[in-house]
Amino acid sequence: MFNFAPEFFSMSYSEKQNQILLTAEKLFANKGYDGTSIRDIAEEAGINIAMISYYFGSKEKLMQALFEERTSHIKLRIESLLKNTELTPFQKIEVLINDHVQKAVERQQFYKVMLCEQLLNKNPEISKLLLELKKQNADYMAELIKEGQKKGEFKKNVDVVLTMNTMTGVIMQTLMNQEFYKYYNNTKTPSGKDFHESIKTNLTNHIKVLFKAILSYEA
Amino acid sequence: MFNFAPEFFSMSYSEKQNQILLTAEKLFANKGYDGTSIRDIAEEAGINIAMISYYFGSKEKLMQALFEERTSHIKLRIESLLKNTELTPFQKIEVLINDHVQKAVERQQFYKVMLCEQLLNKNPEISKLLLELKKQNADYMAELIKEGQKKGEFKKNVDVVLTMNTMTGVIMQTLMNQEFYKYYNNTKTPSGKDFHESIKTNLTNHIKVLFKAILSYEA
Amino acid sequence: MFNFAPEFFSMSYSEKQNQILLTAEKLFANKGYDGTSIRDIAEEAGINIAMISYYFGSKEKLMQALFEERTSHIKLRIESLLKNTELTPFQKIEVLINDHVQKAVERQQFYKVMLCEQLLNKNPEISKLLLELKKQNADYMAELIKEGQKKGEFKKNVDVVLTMNTMTGVIMQTLMNQEFYKYYNNTKTPSGKDFHESIKTNLTNHIKVLFKAILSYEA
Amino acid sequence: MFNFAPEFFSMSYSEKQNQILLTAEKLFANKGYDGTSIRDIAEEAGINIAMISYYFGSKEKLMQALFEERTSHIKLRIESLLKNTELTPFQKIEVLINDHVQKAVERQQFYKVMLCEQLLNKNPEISKLLLELKKQNADYMAELIKEGQKKGEFKKNVDVVLTMNTMTGVIMQTLMNQEFYKYYNNTKTPSGKDFHESIKTNLTNHIKVLFKAILSYEA
DNA sequence: CATGAATGAGCGTTCATTCAT
DNA sequence: CATGAATGAACGCTCATTCAT
Known part of the structure; x- marks a missing residue:
């Protein structure tokens, strides 16, 4: 196919x-x-x-x-995830988180540009594009959540946008503050390329903990 | 006094x-x-x-x-919080969250400027100031967390910077995406000034959930 | 009187x-x-x-x-010189030269300003003042020369302005190029305050040689 | 050739x-x-x-x-002069004087700029260039003088820099004071282009008289 | 298809001066 | 008599863009 x-x-x-x-x-x-x-x-x-x-x-x-050019690569590839019947809802969420962290670390430069543009949104064309992107991502996220809710694994009344913002916000903030992260944990963090891997792992695990709290019944 | x-x-x-x-x-x-x-x-x-x-x-x-001028108002007023003996550690965290959300909503304009400056950090003087601020806030947060850990209420191995980033990131992302928030939840959200109040409440509660997950033993 | x-x-x-x-x-x-x-x-x-x-x-x-303020001090005090009956015409010229060199060295700063202003003469008021000064000095010089000619000591057909220009020009050029003078004669010139004295002596003697050539019959 | x-x-x-x-x-x-x-x-x-x-x-x-651009044209073309065996030392000096007066009259504008810059020397790059120029001209002049001294035609102990300053100073001063020259000799000087020619002739002859005094044994 | 030359507009800054006190 | 505050104009320079080739 x-x-x-x-x-x-x-x-x-x-x-x-x-x-x-x-x-x-x-x-x-x-x-x-x-x-x-x-x-x-x-x-x-x-x-x-x-x-x-x-x-x-x-x-x-x-x-x-x-x-x-860059947003075409960023869109969450989620269609197949939605159709997938083997993974549990939260496992799908985890895939989503992995994917997002991976991309954000890979494409840090563009993420910075995007974050800045979102802040100022002076260019209507780009604002439109970003809105579309956010909408799509939120819709996907909403569908995943709904699936989990249907299966009784996720609690009701999940605020989709706040959930998105949690993922995006922590990632952004961490990317932006990499130097501070390194500085503050200076003895505990590896340097060079390993640092990226380490931060990716920590970030991913951290977000998964957050999402568990957001989605599961008793946080 | x-x-x-x-x-x-x-x-x-x-x-x-x-x-x-x-x-x-x-x-x-x-x-x-x-x-x-x-x-x-x-x-x-x-x-x-x-x-x-x-x-x-x-x-x-x-x-x-x-x-x-603006950062002098932003510093978390936490000293008294640290000395306070009546509040539980998590209650103190909650005060912190309330305070931060409150300030971010109140001073949105400056937060945007600050976020942008953090992204580009072209001005060394400001970068230094921001670093000092981050350090101070992280230290305060670390102390609060340590207190909770001593009292056995918080789990060990909490990543202070990721914890900070969670609070700051979600707040920033939500402030930045207010319009999208309104748009996506258009039927459920009030308009005008009430919207600010509503978003503040939602955001505060949301972050408290996240912090509970980060700090308590079983997430 | x-x-x-x-x-x-x-x-x-x-x-x-x-x-x-x-x-x-x-x-x-x-x-x-x-x-x-x-x-x-x-x-x-x-x-x-x-x-x-x-x-x-x-x-x-x-x-x-x-x-x-400054030109009032610069005017050649020549009246008494003209009336003086004891000095020979060339001795009077020598007094004039001594006086001019002395003043130029003493008031270098102002001479630089004046030279610059003469070059550009943008300010009509000052140009007028300078013209008056030049006229007066040329007249004095002319009178001294005429006296020498009458006494048969100076040759005829002396170009007064060129004569003035010789004195002024060499002085100016030497003042302006003091550093070069020092640099070029580095082993032979004293340093510090003595340099000023040395340059004054050299300059005065040099100009006297020039004036002898200008004024006397056989150059 | x-x-x-x-x-x-x-x-x-x-x-x-x-x-x-x-x-x-x-x-x-x-x-x-x-x-x-x-x-x-x-x-x-x-x-x-x-x-x-x-x-x-x-x-x-x-x-x-x-x-x-302009100083490349100003450099005294003296090499050939030095090698020349037909001219007497003083004839060479005369060529030098002619050349310098000619150029100064031709390029009055630039000479004014240069004089002004020498006075203030705010631009180190230009100061360096001018120093080089002065050095070169002084060296050439020194060589010419030495030749005359060897041949016994020029006296010993000639101050090269003062000699240079004499030529340059008189020329500068005369160029700067053209209007006064015209004004003071108003009945005796031609007007328009002839004035330039007249001033050039007078100036050249005047400087030659000065140089004879500077260089020959009995001034 | 590609580029050096050229442009009008606007940049952050400094100017000599004036004014209210 | 003296001065901090304030101003309009001009400063040298860089901008994104256009155009002729």
Whole structure:
């Protein structure tokens, strides 16, 4: 059976365009959208200044292109999860958590850009896209929860948005504060690449504890 | 009994300076630091452009002044909490949560500015200030937790930073997504000022559930 | 007989005003008129910014005041020289040279300001003052020369302005290039205060040689 | 025989850049560096304000570019003079004087800028360049003088720097005071272009008289 | 398809000056 | 008599974008 992942159909960019997107992502993440000039991007990417407007139309549209490109990878791949009959509802939630943490750690740069954009939401196009994304994720989450409720494993009256916010919020906050995390636990944490793995494990387990409390009858 | 709140000693600004700070806070929150020009601030505040440099030295120092002014109000007033002998450890945690949610809702604008600054941390002076703040809050939290552990009410091996991140993350995420919260629960939520109250209650209760899971023996 | 020197009637300034003039002279000499802000002057002089406009009317008028104050001391005191019957014409010239070198070294700061102003002559008031000064000095010089010519000691057809320019030009150029002078003759020149004395002697003797060539029959 | 003039290798500017340099030279000469805004230059040159930073990087670098461009033409072309065996030492000095006067009159604007910069020397890059220039010219002059001394035509103990200062100083002073020169000798001087020629002749002859006095045994 | 040249607008800042006290 | 507060204008510079080639 053919399974066309969404990004399969997404507009495909040339290598140069991808290079621009990657550079833009990095700079937007570290200096913010307004703090990054197209000169910065062009210089860092080793391309002509005019290329960005040429390829993407404008700085704003470059940002949109970045969001379209990156969010297509971020969408929770949950359809198969919903259909799955072998996993218990909470096991599915766990898969979801694993997936989200994994992606957030993998794509930290873009997550920073996204978080910043959500804060300011100056670009209506992107706001729309993000709203759609949130809606979809919330719907998926709601369905998973409903399934657990039907099976009697999850309690009633679960606030879906607060539940989403819990997952997203802890992840974001932890990603943002990695340095502080390292600093505060300096003797207990590994360094380098192991740190990422360690933080991923801790974060995942922590969120699972939270979700158990949110979803199960007696927290 | 005399109780000198921290802001009692804080540098006091003239009415005009406070007006500038307030306007800057609002615009920084909605358009970001780099997206806000001093002309924007001056116009919105109804003052001359030159006044900002005149009063604060530079745009950057205005930002720092804003942080110094606002963070003095944000510090968790926890000393008395620590000394208190009537409340159980978890009741103290609850006070902490109430306090934090209360402040975050009250001072949403500045929280947005702060979150954004934490993401980009381009200003070393502010980063230092924020680090100090995080450290202090983490230390307070650690002490509260240790107390609970000594009394046998909290489990061992609590990750202080993840615990902090849970509270802060959920609050931030919820504040940032208020519109989505309203939209997603549109039939169930009140509007206007009641919404703020409702979200505060929900958020507080939600976080208490999470903290119970984090701190108590069986999650 | 009463002899009221010109500066006798000059406007007398308060101590504070003199302090401002002194500071302005120094800064104008080192950074130029346009490169010096009244803030610079006020800060360096330890007075309020508004004082300058208050005392002198404007930055421009401060400059004029400086010129009026300083040029009154610079005018060649030549009247008595002209009347003197004991000195030979060339001895009188020598007195003139001594006097001019002495003053230029003594008042280097102001000479720099004056040279700069002569170059740009943006201020008509000052230009007028300087023209008057030049005219007077040229007239004096012309008279001295005429006296020498009458006595048959100086040749005819002496170009007065070129003669003035020779004296002034060498002095200026040497003052301006003191550092280079020191650098180029590093082993042969004394340091510190002696350097000033040494340069004064060399300069005076040098100019006397030049004037002998200019004025005497066979060069 | 190939004769690569120094400017042959100098960085070549586009016509527009040369136009900017020319305009900047003129305005710097008449209003000073700090008294000239890049807006002034842009307006006078009929180009966009941004072009100056675009072409030269900054106002300061424009100034440096001007100095580099113009000083390459100013260097005394003396090598061939030194090797020449037909001219007497003093004839060589005369060539030098002619050359210098010629250039100063031709390039009055730049000479004013240079004189001003020497006075204030705020730009270290330019100061370095000027020092190099002065050093070179002094070295050349020293060599010429030494040659004359060896041949027994020039006296010993000639102060090279004072000698240089004499030439430069008189030229500068005369250029600066052209208007006064004209005014003082108003009946005797031609007007318009002839004035330049007349002043050049007078100046050259005058300096030759001075140099004869400086260099020959009995002044 | 790609790029150096060029632009108008706006940036944060500093200017000399004025004004209310 | 003296000064802190305040101002409009201008400063040098950088911005995102356009255009001719």
